[in-house]
Amino acid sequence: MSYELLTILSLVCIGASGLLILTGLFFIKTGRRELHKKAMLSASFLALLFLVFYLTKYFMYPPKHYEGPYRGLYLFIMVSHSILATLNLPLAIVTVFLGLTDRLSKHRKIAPVTALVWVYVAITGWLIFGFLKLGGG
Numbered sequence: 594m595s596y597e598l599l600t601i602l603s604l605v606c607i608g609a610s611g612l613l614i615l616t617g618l619f620f621i622k623t624g625r626r627e628l629h630k631k632a633m634l635s636a637s638f639l640a641l642l643f644l645v646f647y648l649t650k651y652f653m654y655p656p657k658h659y660e661g662p663y664r665g666l667y668l669f670i671m672v673s674h675s676i677l678a679t680l681n682l683p684l685a686i687v688t689v690f691l692g693l694t695d696r697l698s699k700h701r702k703i704a705p706v707t708a709l710v711w712v713y714v715a716i717t718g719w720l721i722f723g724f725l726k727l728g729g730g
């Protein structure tokens with residue numbers, strides 16, 4: 594699979610999963626629990642697909658480096674994205690588990706953090722792609 598195709602597939606997956614998290618939040622805020630569950634499980638599936646494409650790209654091709662004028666901003670976004678993306682996996686697993694096992698008071702405590710981290714990671718993933726496209730080596 595080419596570098597470009599893997600990049601497009603991983604971007605579409607992480608972007609769609611971020612949108613599904615926002616949709617799932619809208620559903621739970623409007624009392625539609627079943628649709629909330631479906632949206633969040635679909636977001637989780639797309640995030641797993643993202644991971645497959647991202648890791649395939651990581652092991653098949655050398656990483657690109659940003660050499661443009663906004664290096665400080667790029668590094669802040671890249672480092673915060675990488676740390677939160679790593680944190681997002683266990684957060685998502687625990688949040689989904691608590692939701693599926695009806696442990697709702699604990700779910701309600703951790704889920705807003707998971708949703709925030711997830712959406713941040715999705716948005717900054719696209720930003721990093723933009724930086725590399727415009728200023729990548």
Ligand code: HEM
Binds near residue numbers: 622634690698701
């Ligand atoms: C990563 C996945 C998920 C995220 C980020 C998430 C996020 C949230 C958030 C932020 C709330 C609180 C909403 C509020 O304050 O009113 C919530 C509530 C809820 N979630 Fe999830 N959720 C996820 C997965 C699930 C799953 C898989 C289920 C499965 C059944 C589920 C069932 C519920 C229910 C029933 C509530 C209402 C709790 C109550 O009002 O007592 N969630 N979720």
